[in-house]
Amino acid sequence: MRHDIDPAFRELPLRAVADAALSRARQLGASHADVRIERLKSQVVRIRDGRLESSNDGEETGLAVRVVVDGTWGFASSADLTPDDAAGTAAQAVEVAQISQPVNAERVELAEEPAHPDASWVSAYDIDPFEVPDAEKVGLLADRSRRLLAADRIDHVNASLVQVLENKFYADLAGTTTTQQRVRVHNSIEAVSVDRESGRFETMRTIAPPAGRGWEYIRGDNGASAWDWDAELAEMPELLAEKLRAPSVQPGRYDLVIDPTNLWLTIHESVGHATELDRALGYEAAYAGTSFATFDKLGKLRYGSPLMHVTGDRLADHGLATVGYDDEGVAAQQWDLVRDGVLVGYQLDRRMARLKGFDRSNGCAYADSSEHVPLQRMPNVSLQPLAGGPSTEEMIRGVERGIYVVGDKSWSIDMQRYNFQFTGQRFYEIRGGRIIGQLRDVAYQATTTDFWGSLIALGGPQTYILGGAFNCGKGQPGQVAAVTHGAPAAVFQGVNILNTTQEGGR
Amino acid sequence: MRTTSVAPQDTVEKSLALAAEVGADGCVVIAQELSSANLRWAGNTLTTNGLIRSRMLTVIAIVEGAQGTSAGVVSRTRASGEQVVAIVRSAVDAARGNEPAEDAAPLIEAAGDGLADATASWADEPAETSMAVFSEVAPALGTAFDSSRAAGRELFGFAEHDLTTTYLGSSTGLRLRHVQPSGRFELTGKSDGRSRSAWAGVASRDFADVDVAAVEAQVRRRLDWAARQVELPPGRYETLLPPTAMADLMIYLYWSAAARDAYDGRTVFSKPGGGTRVGETLSPSPLWLHSDPGAAGLECQPFVVAMASSAASSVFDNGLPLGPTDWIRDGQLRALLTTRHTAALTGLPVTPDIDNLLLELPGATQSLDEMIAGTERGLLLNCLWYIREVDPQTLLLTGLTRDGVFLVEGGEVVAGVNNFRFNESPVDLLKRAAEVGAAERTLPREWNDWFTRAAMPTVRVPDFNMSTPSPAS
Numbered sequence: 001m002r003h004d005i006d007p008a009f010r011e012l013p014l015r016a017v018a019d020a021a022l023s024r025a026r027q028l029g030a031s032h033a034d035v036r037i038e039r040l041k042s043q044v045v046r047i048r049d050g051r052l053e054s055s056n057d058g059e060e061t062g063l064a065v066r067v068v069v070d071g072t073w074g075f076a077s078s079a080d081l082t083p084d085d086a087a088g089t090a091a092q093a094v095e096v097a098q099i100s101q102p103v104n105a106e107r108v109e110l111a112e113e114p115a116h117p118d119a120s121w122v123s124a125y126d127i128d129p130f131e132v133p134d135a136e137k138v139g140l141l142a143d144r145s146r147r148l149l150a151a152d153r154i155d156h157v158n159a160s161l162v163q164v165l166e167n168k169f170y171a172d173l174a175g176t177t178t179t180q181q182r183v184r185v186h187n188s189i190e191a192v193s194v195d196r197e198s199g200r201f202e203t204m205r206t207i208a209p210p211a212g213r214g215w216e217y218i219r220g221d222n223g224a225s226a227w228d229w230d231a232e233l234a235e236m237p238e239l240l241a242e243k244l245r246a247p248s249v250q251p252g253r254y255d256l257v258i259d260p261t262n263l264w265l266t267i268h269e270s271v272g273h274a275t276e277l278d279r280a281l282g283y284e285a286a287y288a289g290t291s292f293a294t295f296d297k298l299g300k301l302r303y304g305s306p307l308m309h310v311t312g313d314r315l316a317d318h319g320l321a322t323v324g325y326d327d328e329g330v331a332a333q334q335w336d337l338v339r340d341g342v343l344v345g346y347q348l349d350r351r352m353a354r355l356k357g358f359d360r361s362n363g364c365a366y367a368d369s370s371e372h373v374p375l376q377r378m379p380n381v382s383l384q385p386l387a388g389g390p391s392t393e394e395m396i397r398g399v400e401r402g403i404y405v406v407g408d409k410s411w412s413i414d415m416q417r418y419n420f421q422f423t424g425q426r427f428y429e430i431r432g433g434r435i436i437g438q439l440r441d442v443a444y445q446a447t448t449t450d451f452w453g454s455l456i457a458l459g460g461p462q463t464y465i466l467g468g469a470f471n472c473g474k475g476q477p478g479q480v481a482a483v484t485h486g487a488p489a490a491v492f493q494g495v496n497i498l499n500t501t502q503e504g505g506r
Numbered sequence: 507m508r509t510t511s512v513a514p515q516d517t518v519e520k521s522l523a524l525a526a527e528v529g530a531d532g533c534v535v536i537a538q539e540l541s542s543a544n545l546r547w548a549g550n551t552l553t554t555n556g557l558i559r560s561r562m563l564t565v566i567a568i569v570e571g572a573q574g575t576s577a578g579v580v581s582r583t584r585a586s587g588e589q590v591v592a593i594v595r596s597a598v599d600a601a602r603g604n605e606p607a608e609d610a611a612p613l614i615e616a617a618g619d620g621l622a623d624a625t626a627s628w629a630d631e632p633a634e635t636s637m638a639v640f641s642e643v644a645p646a647l648g649t650a651f652d653s654s655r656a657a658g659r660e661l662f663g664f665a666e667h668d669l670t671t672t673y674l675g676s677s678t679g680l681r682l683r684h685v686q687p688s689g690r691f692e693l694t695g696k697s698d699g700r701s702r703s704a705w706a707g708v709a710s711r712d713f714a715d716v717d718v719a720a721v722e723a724q725v726r727r728r729l730d731w732a733a734r735q736v737e738l739p740p741g742r743y744e745t746l747l748p749p750t751a752m753a754d755l756m757i758y759l760y761w762s763a764a765a766r767d768a769y770d771g772r773t774v775f776s777k778p779g780g781g782t783r784v785g786e787t788l789s790p791s792p793l794w795l796h797s798d799p800g801a802a803g804l805e806c807q808p809f810v811v812a813m814a815s816s817a818a819s820s821v822f823d824n825g826l827p828l829g830p831t832d833w834i835r836d837g838q839l840r841a842l843l844t845t846r847h848t849a850a851l852t853g854l855p856v857t858p859d860i861d862n863l864l865l866e867l868p869g870a871t872q873s874l875d876e877m878i879a880g881t882e883r884g885l886l887l888n889c890l891w892y893i894r895e896v897d898p899q900t901l902l903l904t905g906l907t908r909d910g911v912f913l914v915e916g917g918e919v920v921a922g923v924n925n926f927r928f929n930e931s932p933v934d935l936l937k938r939a940a941e942v943g944a945a946e947r948t949l950p951r952e953w954n955d956w957f958t959r960a961a962m963p964t965v966r967v968p969d970f971n972m973s974t975p976s977p978a979s
Contacts, residue, residue: 046816052605054814054821057596058581062560075556079583096555099637103648105551134603156770194771199778201771201899283548286662286694286705289891289978371558412892412927414906416978419927421904423896443896443904445927445974476546476664476692477556478955496974503929503973504902 002122005181009039009167012061012081014179018171020083021065021090026173028094030067030074032110034172035090036327037063037081038370041130041165045137049156050145052138062370065090069097071107075373111353111361113330115175121324123182124317125214129163132215137161140219141187144233148191151237153244156192161185161218162210162470164482168327176329184320184482186210186470187218189233193240202440204240204425206232207261207407209467210482212318239426239438246438248501249427253494255402256444257395260459262424263383264467264485265408270448271303271310272381272485274417275337276364277346277356288474289415292448293343295356301343304452309384310338312347314363319380320468320482321366327374330363337381341452349376368479375475382466382486389460392489398457399491402430403442408467410443421445423500443498451492459488512586514539514561514632518675521565524594526677530601531575532568532613533594534680534824536811537561537585537673539632543639544666550651557637563590564813566821567597568613568677574606577821579814607822609815609847613678614825621809621827624682632671633685639667639713643691646718654695659729661722663693667713672811680825684807686861687711690954691718694909695725701979702922704728705889705909707750707949709958711803728888728910732922736913737975740926744884745970746877746914747935749948749962751890755903755932756795756865756962757953758893762901763833764817765842769852774901774933775842782842784854789837789936793867797860798830803947804959806861818859820845831857834936862959867942874964877943879917885970886912886919889951890928901931906976908951925979926972941966 018035025033039061046053063086064077074097078089129137145157163185171177190205208227211217220229258266278284279291293301314323314332325331328350337345348358349365366377396404407425414420427442428435446454468484514537525533542558563585567578578600582593617625643665654661667689674682692707706724710716747755768775768782775783799808810826812819823845832840841857849856878886888910896902904927911923943964950960 044814046814048608048817051608053608054579054816055600055604056579056581056814057600060560060562060583062583072552073554075554077556077558077560079560081584092557096557096637099644100545100552100555103547103552103644103651105651106549106553134600138605156772192770192772194776196771196780197778199771199776201776203772203898282660282662282696282700283553285548285660285696285700285703286664286692290700292977371556371560373554373556410894410896410904412894412904412906414925414927414976414978415891415908416976418978419906419925419974419976421896421927421929421974441897447977473955476955477542477544477558477666498929498973500897500902500929501900503904503971504897504900504931505934505969505971506900 002124005120005122005179006167012037014169016083017063017081017086021086022171022173024087024090025065025067025094028091030069030094032068032173034066034170036367036370037169039167040369043163045141045161047141047145047159050142050149055134060369063089064367064370065093066373067093067097068108069094070101072097072101072104073108074100077371108351109354110350111358113350113360116325116329116331117175117177119178119325121180123212123322125183127215128183129185129215130165144189147233148236153193153241154191154237155194157189159189161187170327170329172329178325178329180324182212182323183214184210184212185214185218191236191240193244202240202244204236204243207425208232210320210470212320212322242438243426243440246440249439249442249497249499251497251499251502254497255399256492256495257399257402257404257489258492259406259489260463260465260487261407261467262405263487263490265411266422267381267383267485267487269411269413269420270417270451271338272378274448275346276376276378277348277352278376280346287476292416292418297343299344302341303338303343303449304341305455306341307455307458308338308341308452310381311335311384312337312345312362312379312381314379316380316484318466319484321378321380321484326363326365327367328361328365330361333362335362347376347379352376366481368481372477372479375479377474377481378472378483380484383488385461385464385488386458389458389488392459392463395457395459395489395491396430396435397433399430399433403439403497404428404430404435418447441500443500445496445498451495454493454495455490456493457491459490463489514673515628517563517585517590518673520590521594522675522677524591525567525598528595528598530567530598531570533677534566534613535675536564539671540668541634542666542668543635543637545640545644546664547647548662549660550655563593565593565597567601569598569601571606575610576601576604577607578604579821581813607815609820609822609845611822611846613676613822614680615678617680617682618827620829621682624684624809627683628681630683633669635667635669640665643713643716643718650718650722659695659697661693661695665691674811674825676825682809682825686807688958689713690949690958691716691721693721693725695729697729702729702732703909703979705951707951709947709949731912731919734921736921736923738923740972740974742969742971745967746881746884746886747965747967748874748887749946749964750951751887752865752962752965753948753950753960754890754893754952755935756863757950757957758903759901759932760863763842765844765852765854766817766848768842773898782852784839784842787838788834788933789939791867791939791942792836793834793865793936795834795865796830796832797862799828799860801862801864804862804961806959810858818843820847823858826858828858828860831860864945864961866945866963870942870944870963872943874943877941877964877966878914878919881914881917884914885923886914891952893952896929901933902929903931904929925976927974927976929971929973935967938967938969939965940968
């Protein structure tokens with residue numbers, strides 16, 4: 001059963017404020033105006049070596065008004081929520097548009113969207129983490145930390161909990177009004193082992209992903225069906241000890257079996273960002289960058305092997321980018337980005353959809369708070385598993401000389417999304433179809449289309465996991481967004497492996 | 507338009523009084539008011555813009571318990587009338603529920619002479635910016651768009667001006683106010699069907715010193731340098747790292763310099779066998795890496811403002827005066843980031859985080875152009891991007907060259923070169939710096955969302971590790 005919208009948010013003067021802003025904007029000549037009232041509740045708890053380091057409880061509420069006047073955007077935001085402030089903020093947005101108009105050469109027009117009057121949507125979660133006493137949260141994190149600290153060879157443990165409750169009210173001149181609520185949580189625990197004499201140290205972090213779920217997920221109520229915390233914590237000390245004594249990798253080409261706990265981030269960087277239409281068109285050229293997947297290549301670019309089927313969606317249950325409606329009042333959808341290895345779609349907002357001749361936006365406008373203008377942001381971008389496909393073990397059995405990669409760690413990719421380099425939490429050497437032990441100092445590096453072209457096997461639905469992150473950055477002023485990436489395990493042939501110690505000149 | 511209904515100073519006073527009433531043993535209240543204006547452009551046209559007003563009230567309640575001293579921290583943007591009561595109660599309740607804080611210490615009592623201005627300006631209003639701050643920049647951009655369009659070039663970029671006014675009050679009598687101006691202007695130019703790309707940027711406190719034409723000239727010069735293109739393979743190259751690239755690398759080093767983490771054996775600044783590397787020589791050159799709230803043109807908050815405790819900050823240190831701090835002096839590591847608590851733990855002096863960073867070689871005078879002229883064969887970078895830690899043990903970082911790599915031969919830039927992915931440690935680079943130019947104010951390309959106040963030199967590295975090529979342009 002879905003929760004109701006938090007009454008404390010509903011009790012804000014949502015409609016009165018929105019009406020005041022919209023009518024002032026209309027009166028001042030805006031052809032389009034939208035208002036967002038947002039409330040972002042957050043809590044961050046950090047535990048260091050089993051002791052509370054910090055617990056911060058935050059709440060940001062504010063108003064955003066965006067207008068189109070004479071074909072030019074104008075935006076203003078305010079922390080105050082009275083009808084008078086809203087009308088004043090709308091007037092400011094119109095003024096900003098008027099100041100900007102002389103240096104705007106591209107007339108802003110928006111793709112049509114049916115009006116969604118009085119729509120309401122709440123994400124799927126059981127327990128609102130803001131209703132859970134702090135002592136229970138701190139107690140759980142401290143207990144998990146102490147379980148690790150009790151193990152031999154674990155010297156330090158950092159644990160963190162981040163929880164967010166996001167409420168958005170949206171209204172526009174076309175008659176859409178949406179009220180939404182969603183919850184997300186992330187518990188991360190990192191163990192450190194230090195060899196005092198040599199000074200060598202290694203870390204290992206939980207690979208449990210963040211999720212659009214409630215406290216039940218962190219507590220582990222639904223057990224292995226969501227995440228098996230106890231099992232993961234129980235195996236970490238031995239895994240870390242093995243990593244510390246593992247041999248350093250010989251650089252060269254290896255077949256990689258990549259676990260979804262690592263592959264989600266590679267999908268994020270090399271497919272997610274590369275299929276953002278604003279990047280492909282150059283709107284992010286000065287900051288986040290552009291994309292090799294330019295618009296002229298739509299329907300033609302061979303992105304990867306025919307096994308590759310990547311979707312964009314804002315519908316997946318527990319997805320971090322899942323919503324009912326985006327920040328331009330567009331209803332959530334699912335569509336193909338890459339089908340049979342070919343680029344077939346982009347992420348759109350209403351302006352770019354109109355500009356490039358699409359009938360409708362696919363709902364990728366998102367602003368991270370009332371302080372910021374909506375940008376085209378990533379939906380859940382997921383690599384589809386192969387129906388009837390193999391298990392991870394079966395895929396490992398098919399690899400002669402390779403490496404099995406588990407968990408994400410370091411990531412970096414160039415401004416056009418070609419050259420990337422990733423590390424991981426664990427790298428296992430595969431010989432003759434068998435795992436023979438962990439390796440150290442491993443990074444894999446490739447060019448996006450070469451990498452996806454080397455995809456030779458895809459796992460079945462039984463290997464499919466939703467990974468993701470809270471901290472995807474884009475835009476100026478900078479905005480963060482949470483996003484999910486579903487992935488099966490997959491095999492990539494002949495990928496370049498670097499030895500990070502040798503890279504450091506040692 | 508002034509919309510603040512209640513003065514932030516009154517909110518601070520009310521919060522402190524309420525905290526005492528509901529039984530807090532100590533309290534720090536931080537009220538921050540942000541006023542910000544921005545313009546963004548792409549493909550020779552303005553794209554988005556914004557005028558932002560926001561505020562945040564943070565209440566840090568301190569409670570003495572049988573087991574020790576606990577803190578509770580609550581932050582809210584809405585903090586008028588009855589809301590303040592709820593915020594203070596939540597903070598005190600959180601403190602009562604929390605276990606004792608490891609970093610507990612008596613709150614700072616006296617502001618001291620160094621904070622006379624911060625104390626004297628307490629009653630002043632929050633500072634406010636507006637779109638008018640761009641009154642010179644916006645038309646100059648329009649002119650640049652027109653000339654670029656005519657010349658087949660495209661301009662992309664961003665201008666932002668922020669004024670953050672912080673009011674910090676404590677139950678121990680501190681009343682401090684600080685206005686932090688921050689500004690950045692970034693311009694990327696592309697030509698030849700976007701196959702050539704160049705960036706230039708400047709930091710500014712008030713935009714009075716932002717010369718759009720001068721920044722554009724820098725971009726054009728670099729696009730011209732790339733008129734001829736050569737492909738070079740990966741490898742170790744003699745490389746000139748300009749100030750913005752050095753800033754991004756040194757900021758990463760600075761962010762990795764928490765004494766507590768080093769003491770725990772888990773950073774590049776840990777000493778094998780225990781302790782930290784403070785006192786160790788990191789560079790044969792007498793390099794000086796330092797921070798100073800009073801550094802000319804880079805002035806920043808002269809006291810600690812901490813909303814959360816971490817390895818490098820403590821909420822109990824709020825209001826602690828900050829002064830000039832040497833991190834590396836004469837090539838020797840002199841200090842790491844400490845709080846009063848971690849200073850005691852590690853036996854190091856109290857040297858908290860300061861919001862600017864300067865690297866210089868005392869006496870160095872060479873400009874970038876002079877260092878180009880002194881290069882027989884090498885690469886000149888423009889800036890770096892997507893810098894991430896690969897190995898904390900050595901602080902090995904990876905990242906990419908962006909918007910300009912050039913080949914220098916016989917003292918002149920002769921061609922543009924493909925981009926590369928690098929793998930390098932900034933700590934190791936200090937050791938290998940073969941030549942260091944004059945320090946100048948620079949805008950860090952990658953980290954300017956968080957860090958805009960830096961002065962850095964151009965540095966010549968004889969063997970910079972260009973690990974793999976990148977086709978990005």
